[in-house]
Amino acid sequence: MSEQKKSDSPDSEITRRRDAIDALDARLVEVLAERARLAAEIGALKGDGPVYRPDREAEVLRRVAQLNPGPLPREAIERIFTEVISACRGMEAKLAVSYLGPSGTFTEMALLQRFGRGVDAVPCATLDEVVRTAESGAAGYAVVPVENSTEGAVGRTLDLLVQTPLKICSEVVVRVRQNLMSRATPQDAITKVYSHAQSLGQCNGWLGQHLPHADRIAVASNAEAARLAAGEPGAAAIGPEIAAERYGLEILARSIEDDARNRTRFLVLGRDEPRATGRDRTSLVMSAHNRPGAVHELLTPFAKYDVSMSKIESRPARTGQWEYLFFVDVDGHQSDEKVARALAELKGMAPFLKIFGSYPMAEL
Numbered sequence: 001m002s003e004q005k006k007s008d009s010p011d012s013e014i015t016r017r018r019d020a021i022d023a024l025d026a027r028l029v030e031v032l033a034e035r036a037r038l039a040a041e042i043g044a045l046k047g048d049g050p051v052y053r054p055d056r057e058a059e060v061l062r063r064v065a066q067l068n069p070g071p072l073p074r075e076a077i078e079r080i081f082t083e084v085i086s087a088c089r090g091m092e093a094k095l096a097v098s099y100l101g102p103s104g105t106f107t108e109m110a111l112l113q114r115f116g117r118g119v120d121a122v123p124c125a126t127l128d129e130v131v132r133t134a135e136s137g138a139a140g141y142a143v144v145p146v147e148n149s150t151e152g153a154v155g156r157t158l159d160l161l162v163q164t165p166l167k168i169c170s171e172v173v174v175r176v177r178q179n180l181m182s183r184a185t186p187q188d189a190i191t192k193v194y195s196h197a198q199s200l201g202q203c204n205g206w207l208g209q210h211l212p213h214a215d216r217i218a219v220a221s222n223a224e225a226a227r228l229a230a231g232e233p234g235a236a237a238i239g240p241e242i243a244a245e246r247y248g249l250e251i252l253a254r255s256i257e258d259d260a261r262n263r264t265r266f267l268v269l270g271r272d273e274p275r276a277t278g279r280d281r282t283s284l285v286m287s288a289h290n291r292p293g294a295v296h297e298l299l300t301p302f303a304k305y306d307v308s309m310s311k312i313e314s315r316p317a318r319t320g321q322w323e324y325l326f327f328v329d330v331d332g333h334q335s336d337e338k339v340a341r342a343l344a345e346l347k348g349m350a351p352f353l354k355i356f357g358s359y360p361m362a363e364l
Contacts, residue, residue, distance in 0.1 A: 032084065039088035051092045052115075052141065054170040055274035057085055058360035062279070065363070078363075079113075086116025096120040098130045098139035104223035104243035110172040110266040111143045112242075127156045131164050134269055141270040142166065148176070149263045151198060153313050157267070158327055161285065161356055168283055168357035170268035173364055178203050178257040181249040182229055182236040190214050194225035195238035203238055206256040223247075265362070276333035277360050281310070284343075285327050287317060287352040295326065298350055301342040307332060325352075333358040 043051070061078050068077045089095070097115055100107045101123025111121055122139050124130040134142035144160070147153045161168075178199055182190060190211055193200070197218040200207070207216065214236075219225050222239030226247040229237035236252065237243065244251050274280075288294040302309050311329040332339040334355060347353055 035084070036088050036091060040091050043092035046092075050272050051089055052095060052169075052270070052272070053274070054268065054272070054360055055277050058170075058277055058279075060085065062363070074363075082113070083116045083118070086118035089116075090118035094118065094120060095141065096122055096139040097141045097143060098122040098124050098133035099143040100124060100127055100130050100145065102221065102223045104226055104239070104246035105221055106174055106176065106240050106264055107143055107145060107266065109240055109242050110145075110174050110264075113174060114143070114170060114172045114266075114268060115141075127154075127160060131160050131166065131269065134166055135164060141169070141268050143172070144267055144269065145264055146267050147265050148198075149261065149265075150202070150259060153315075153327075155315060158285075158313070158315050159318075161267075161283075161327075162325065162354065164269065166269040166271065167273055168267050168359050169270045169272045169274050170359050171281065171362045172266040172268065173362040174264050174266065176202070176257060176262040176264055177240065177255050178238050179241055179244065179251045180236055180238055180253040180256055181226060181244040181251050183231075183233075183249055185234055185236065185252075187211070187236075187252045189234060190236045191234040192217055192232075193236050193238060194219050194228045196220070196222050196225065199225075199238045202257045202259065202262060205258040206253075210253070210256075263364075268359075273357060274359050276335050276358070279361050280331075280333040280336075280358050281329055281361050282332060282334050282339055282343075282358040283327070283329050283356040285325050285352075285354050285356065286346065286350040287323065287325055289351060290323070298326070298346065301345040301349075302330060304345070305338045305342040307338050307342045331361075 061081055064077055064081050065074045068074060095115065097111055097119050099111045099121060103123055108121060122133060124133055127144055130142045130144055133139045144157045145154050146157045192215040193207065193211060194217050199222055200216050200218055219228065222237065222243050223246065225237035226239055226243035226249055229235045230247045230249055237249065241251065286298060288298055299309070308331040309328060310331055313327040314324045315327065317323040317325045330339060334340060334343060343355065
């Protein structure tokens, strides 16, 4: 009896399970090595073909998410496989990706969510610099914010899409989780809070309830807020978790945003044109003749060919003539029959039409 009890003790059961984990880890290493070898062989067969294949990577991530039986959530599985893909991709060549810096921003989070850590992240001071860096070839791709679910479109990004020869080849949607972070200050001792003005506004309710007497100071970015908080006693910052990681801060309170549904959509710009995956989006911009019903006419081909339009956004054309450009997102790839027919008809109607690209939809 005593021997049975000894073999069934918690320590022995923990040891048995740890041994099983060690055996699984060994198998995982072998499988990952085999995957890397196959990826390297594919890279050699591709020759000078693109290293980053957003269509293929989207298909891999969707498939593993569907295969996932739990208990790991889908987001965890996707993060793991993103890094596996990133490491395998890096065996072919290490990509450079420009983004709106500095380090520790939501844009950097979007870059890591799409490309993983096996790339050279190139922070830029402005959106214009982000795009120009990719146009010049100093970076292979650019990551730019295009819209926020509460704040609306990023106007400068829309303007740059009209001007740049780069194509949209992927998109990323980042859940905006705001966190209170500080160097070593208890929450009840905080006297000032740094953050970007939008982040302060997104956390107005929480701040009013938990830090009503703390000064709220708007700065250029959440990363700058974290940098300032790291050097001042009694100061805290609001921003993404990555900012705490970059600047050595402790997170005092997580997800303090007033709207848990807040998300920001980012675009990946490059020179590639991804093939259809079966779950794609096509983005374009067009102008309309200055006459009654002109905009309605331009939308008719989408209805005629049963193409779902998920977004339309107007923006001044900057001609000084009160003319507007209309930015449109539709479901489907431009090679899909229905979308292709609608676009062909639209080309004969719109004074100006530019297709930014077709790319895999982000998983929400």
